[in-house]
Amino acid sequence: MTLFADLHRAAEPLLLPNAWDHASATVLAAQGFRAIGTTSLGVAAAAGLADGASATRDETLRLALAVGSEPYLLSVDAEDGYSDDPDEVAEFARELECVGAVGINLEDRLGPVALHAAKIAAVKSAAPGLFVNARTDTYWLGDGAETDERLDAYQQAGADGVFVPGLTEPRRIAALVSHLHVPLNILYTPTGPTVPHLADLGVRRVSLGSLLYRRALGAAVEAAADIRAGRTPRGATPSYDEVDALSRRGDLTHSDGP
Template identity: 85%
Template structure:
């Protein structure tokens, strides 16, 4: 079992914050998070591209190249694998692993179950050590129908974990945990169960998705408006030196600081 896989089987669920660039990833690692995910929305928005349209393949690979050599574990959000050809998805996963990524998140977008399962199998064949988190969008884009069937197919195809964003109902989460053979990943939402509650339900991985990116962007816009209106911006403000230190390769700073 890889070090990243082991984090899904500890005493507490893996809380996976999602970064969108080098500084955000290193800042989160400096705060003590052992593994960092990426957010496809943040990466796409930073590049001026739409999310969820398979437009960010090159940006995702560049981000993996940038983050994969740093001293923390990184799992890449690769949307649907950026191709309908399982072989090409497998080759992309191999490239991610080659530059240091330890995991990949693949979403089905409520498309063909057989095709998504074939993509998962292709990734496990091309990059056996890469942790495949197979996402189904049955709650994100639908009403939850076919969740069990899809997750069963993805497990059988070799997924190391499964992800059901949009699912927040505790009894349904607990029922899924009981029937799964692999760790369940749930997307944290401020209006859903807390991390301790999700842990009690048996969830083994909690992702933050685009939440941090959206909060960071919101804070920046709010600060600009406050300044324009004569108000003093509130909230945490890392120093120039702390942010500059995050750009340095090698050892991580102990903390980004206030």
């Protein structure tokens, strides 16, 4: 975990792009991103399953197995750990660590604070090398109430960092940074603060979440519409051979990207 943890203390915040398969993770790493996250929405959508429903445990583990041993650092979005049993969550985390993941993201879904804290503590006991990023959904699913109290409990349980998606108000971000003693992770949104602004506020990790996956879907729809209308599709298009090579484990030879 040391190298990944160190990235949260570097001069610039860790900008973490989120991949949904081996090719997307590898092409992002080829662009110089030292650490890659996974997006639970992308994993779920690719499998035809609902996101946030604890339905993608096997798919998430398979993705971690495919990319966890690659020459970049992998942090896995594990939703709520796929169980309300802290021991089962800890076992899943141990499996992730065994296949090469260096981080895990666990969300509370505004459930009981004590339960989420117990999951964090169990994970740190079973897989001490994993960087546990404890997410609270106080802004994602609520009005921001209880944010400090929840994050305090998660810090005390052993979380290495905390994640507050949906929080975009600069003053509140700065106040939260001052309150915490672990790195704060914010979800980037095109309508929120820029990465340099977040850095100035003290944010140490900026995640892209499902944004890249959704942008990829949007680009596919635009390309299909252009072709139907007799126009040449716009934007970069990796060749067949490039994608085929990037989809193979251990291949980072196409470092010039798409």
